[in-house]
Amino acid sequence: MKFSLIPREFRFFDLFDRQADCALKASAYFKELVHLGRFDDETVQRMREIEHEGDDITHEIINKLNKTFITPFDREDIHLLAHELDSVIDLIHTICNQMRLYRLSVVNQHMMQFSDIIDNAVTVLVRAVKGLRDYKEPDNILEDCIEVNRLENSGDQLRDFVISKLFDEATDPIHLIKWKEVFQGAEMVLDKCEDVANIVETILVKQA
Amino acid sequence: MKFSLIPREFRFFDLFDRQADCALKASAYFKELVHLGRFDDETVQRMREIEHEGDDITHEIINKLNKTFITPFDREDIHLLAHELDSVIDLIHTICNQMRLYRLSVVNQHMMQFSDIIDNAVTVLVRAVKGLRDYKEPDNILEDCIEVNRLENSGDQLRDFVISKLFDEATDPIHLIKWKEVFQGAEMVLDKCEDVANIVETILVKQA
Amino acid sequence: MKFSLIPREFRFFDLFDRQADCALKASAYFKELVHLGRFDDETVQRMREIEHEGDDITHEIINKLNKTFITPFDREDIHLLAHELDSVIDLIHTICNQMRLYRLSVVNQHMMQFSDIIDNAVTVLVRAVKGLRDYKEPDNILEDCIEVNRLENSGDQLRDFVISKLFDEATDPIHLIKWKEVFQGAEMVLDKCEDVANIVETILVKQA
Numbered sequence: 031m032k033f034s035l036i037p038r039e040f041r042f043f044d045l046f047d048r049q050a051d052c053a054l055k056a057s058a059y060f061k062e063l064v065h066l067g068r069f070d071d072e073t074v075q076r077m078r079e080i081e082h083e084g085d086d087i088t089h090e091i092i093n094k095l096n097k098t099f100i101t102p103f104d105r106e107d108i109h110l111l112a113h114e115l116d117s118v119i120d121l122i123h124t125i126c127n128q129m130r131l132y133r134l135s136v137v138n139q140h141m142m143q144f145s146d147i148i149d150n151a152v153t154v155l156v157r158a159v160k161g162l163r164d165y166k167e168p169d170n171i172l173e174d175c176i177e178v179n180r181l182e183n184s185g186d187q188l189r190d191f192v193i194s195k196l197f198d199e200a201t202d203p204i205h206l207i208k209w210k211e212v213f214q215g216a217e218m219v220l221d222k223c224e225d226v227a228n229i230v231e232t233i234l235v236k237q238a
Numbered sequence: 239m240k241f242s243l244i245p246r247e248f249r250f251f252d253l254f255d256r257q258a259d260c261a262l263k264a265s266a267y268f269k270e271l272v273h274l275g276r277f278d279d280e281t282v283q284r285m286r287e288i289e290h291e292g293d294d295i296t297h298e299i300i301n302k303l304n305k306t307f308i309t310p311f312d313r314e315d316i317h318l319l320a321h322e323l324d325s326v327i328d329l330i331h332t333i334c335n336q337m338r339l340y341r342l343s344v345v346n347q348h349m350m351q352f353s354d355i356i357d358n359a360v361t362v363l364v365r366a367v368k369g370l371r372d373y374k375e376p377d378n379i380l381e382d383c384i385e386v387n388r389l390e391n392s393g394d395q396l397r398d399f400v401i402s403k404l405f406d407e408a409t410d411p412i413h414l415i416k417w418k419e420v421f422q423g424a425e426m427v428l429d430k431c432e433d434v435a436n437i438v439e440t441i442l443v444k445q446a
Numbered sequence: 447m448k449f450s451l452i453p454r455e456f457r458f459f460d461l462f463d464r465q466a467d468c469a470l471k472a473s474a475y476f477k478e479l480v481h482l483g484r485f486d487d488e489t490v491q492r493m494r495e496i497e498h499e500g501d502d503i504t505h506e507i508i509n510k511l512n513k514t515f516i517t518p519f520d521r522e523d524i525h526l527l528a529h530e531l532d533s534v535i536d537l538i539h540t541i542c543n544q545m546r547l548y549r550l551s552v553v554n555q556h557m558m559q560f561s562d563i564i565d566n567a568v569t570v571l572v573r574a575v576k577g578l579r580d581y582k583e584p585d586n587i588l589e590d591c592i593e594v595n596r597l598e599n600s601g602d603q604l605r606d607f608v609i610s611k612l613f614d615e616a617t618d619p620i621h622l623i624k625w626k627e628v629f630q631g632a633e634m635v636l637d638k639c640e641d642v643a644n645i646v647e648t649i650l651v652k653q654a
Contacts, residue, residue: 096443106314106522131402194547203411203619207418210623235512304651314522339610411619415626 042091042108043163049087049115050156056080056119057145057152060126064145067137069129077126084119088112107233114226115159118152121222125215132208140192144185144216151181151223158230168234178227185220189213250299250316251371257295257323258364264288264327265353265360268334272353275345277337285334292327296320315441322434323367326360329430333423340416348400352393352424359389359431366438376442386435393428397421458507458524459579465503465531466572472496472535473561473568476542480561483553485545493542500535504528523649530642531575534568537638541631548624556608560601560632567597567639574646584650594643601636605629 059080063073091112095105129135158174161167192213200206267288271281299320303313337343366382369375400421408414475496479489507528511521545551574590577583608629616622 092440093443096440127398131398132405190543190547197548197620197624200620203623204405204408204414206620207411207415207623208405232508232512235509300648301651304648335606339606340613412613412616412622415619415623416613 041094045087045091045094046111046115046159046162049084049091049112050159052080052084052087053115053118053152054156056084056122057149060122061145061149063126064141065137067135069126069135071130074123074126074130077123081119081123084116088116104233104236107229107236111159111226111229111233114222114229118155118219118222118226121215121219122148125212125219128208128212128215132212134208134212138209140188140213141216143188144213147181147185147188148216148219148223151178151185151220154178154181155223155226155230158227162230162233165234165237168237171230171234175227175231178223182220182224185217189217249302253295253299253302254319254323254367254370257292257299257320258367260288260292260295261323261326261360262364264292264330265357268330269353269357271334272349273345275343277334277343279338282331282334282338285331289327289331292324296324312441312444315437315444319367319434319437319441322430322437326363326427326430326434329423329427330356333420333427336416336420336423340420342416342420346417348396348421349424351396352421355389355393355396356424356427356431359386359393359428362386362389363431363434363438366435370438370441373442373445376445379438379442383435383439386431390428390432393425397425457510461503461507461510462527462531462575462578465500465507465528466575468496468500468503469531469534469568470572472500472538473565476538477561477565479542480557481553483551485542485551487546490539490542490546493539497535497539500532504532520649520652523645523652527575527642527645527649530638530645534571534635534638534642537631537635538564541628541635544624544628544631548628550624550628554625556604556629557632559604560629563597563601563604564632564635564639567594567601567636570594570597571639571642571646574643578646578649581650581653584653587646587650591643591647594639598636598640601633605633 056077059077063069063077092109095108095112154174154177158171158178161171161174193210196206196209196213264285267285271277271285300317303316303320362382362385366379366386369379369382401418404414404417404421472493475493479485479493508525511524511528570590570593574587574594577587577590609626612622612625612629
């Protein structure tokens with residue numbers, strides 16, 4: 031039996047697994063909706079349910095944290111990890127809601143690229159978060175964190191390209207306002223993924 | 239005499255009471271200005287004074303906190319509570335300032351609804367914050383926190399309705415830019431109220 | 447030999463000096479570019495290199511912090527100071543990038559005023575941060591923090607003046623969207639400088 035500093039009764043890892051799965055559900059569904067170009071009451075309602083599920087898990091983690099004296103990693107890191115992972119889901123929901131309100135139910139090639147990058151980033155991130163349960167392969171986790179950073183950089187470039195194109199080709203200011211906001215929102219999801227990857231890295235460094 | 243874990247010499251509760259009163263003054267005055275449709279140099283100057291008063295109290299709390307070894311609740315919770323409650327006031331001031339700069343001194347029905355929801359949320363929130371002084375009725379405080387969450391949800395719905403209407407009826411992009419920003423600002427005040435309610439809940443859970 | 451509570455082996459001060467110098471390099475270069483009205487691929491690439499340099503130093507501080515048990519000031523203050531000082535550089539880079547994407551390579555009088563205020567604020571801030579190494583003159587550091595606050599206030603007024611002018615004279619909504627964003631970004635740099643000054647003040651108060 032492997033010696034572990036982390037008492038088995040702590041259910042944090044189970045909760046983080048559930049939250050990570052919820053983030054993956056959100057990014058996969060977002061990708062699906064973008065590829066369908068379908069942001070209506072029904073699909074955004076479904077995304078809202080995923081977001082509420084994420085809120086509930088976050089609430090459970092924070093509550094457990096506040097009642098627990100010993101935790102697997104530093105208390106503030108757990109708090110931050112739960113909060114920031116939840117924000118990834120919130121931001122994905124926000125984009126979907128905006129696309130509904132702005133009536134952007136169309137297939138947009140650049141939004142498709144964004145949704146692919148986001149889904150990749152969340153997939154890698156979820157693997158890193160789940161990897162925290164078991165430090166046997168910290169190098170793999172660190173590599174995942176670096177990959178999330180790389181994906182965030184490619185998101186920056188995509189946003190710059192798209193925003194610059196929007197302004198260069200702008201004829202209708204309201205069209206520009208709508209798309210500028212949702213593309214900037216998409217890039218913010220990747221920023222948040224990078225924030226989560228940085229927290230994972232912090233946890234690893236402290237345990238080293 | 240009731241036993242208390244909290245030494246009487248700590249003046250944090252007095253300071254939080256003053257900060258809570260300041261937030262209430264801001265939300266009540268905001269509601270008044272919205273109902274009058276009057277955002278000019280004089281009224282915004284008055285709101286700025288309320289905001290400065292809030293800044294001073296926050297500064298006093300943080301300074302006292304940094305010089306104190308024992309505090310009624312966790313140090314970081316006090317810091318966060320002071321900071322976030324101050325942000326409620328700051329955000330209300332920001333909306334007023336924008337409405338002045340954008341020359342939106344008109345009576346707007348939807349902004350009236352927002353100012354009512356904000357004033358309700360701040361009133362409930364202030365009751366919850368003041369309740370922290372005395373844990374005799376934690377259930378009442380928790381109910382207040384839930385009520386703030388409910389009000390934030392109704393603010394989300396109102397913002398969605400208003401933003402969607404703005405875009406559907408948009409003919410003048412500059413008109414849209416102005417109102418979109420102030421309505422989103424109004425919803426951010428409610429988000430911040432919810433953040434404060436969550437901190438209050440955290441403090442309660444830790445004391446349980 | 448002066449007695450010091452802070453063991454000499456801690457290299458935090460050296461790292462903060464390097465980060466402070468990097469912030470100064472960013473604000474000076476920003477001022478230069480604004481005065482030249484030159485935001486193209488080459489100059490923004492140079493600014494990005496400065497930003498990456500800042501990221502690397504921040505990463506080094508955080509890593510060292512996570513591996514160190516004793517630190518000159520509170521762990522969370524170091525973390526926050528490193529993070530927020532880095533944000534000053536990031537926000538300066540963001541404005542430059544936007545001015546490139548929005549093709550705002552022109553000499554703008556108000557942006558010149560902003561870049562002067564920002565460069566002044568960063569210069570004073572850097573002196574305050576470097577002063578932390580040696581508490582012999584805490585009053586000088588506090589005065590610098592107050593000066594940063596004063597500069598932030600003058601930035602608020604400048605932003606209000608410029609935004610109000612933009613709306614009053616607006617004929618082209620897309621022109622307004624671009625300039626509104628970069629001016630608000632410039633004011634956010636000063637907000638961030640104020641945040642850093644507040645952290646410096648917190649560190650001083652705790653040491654008193």
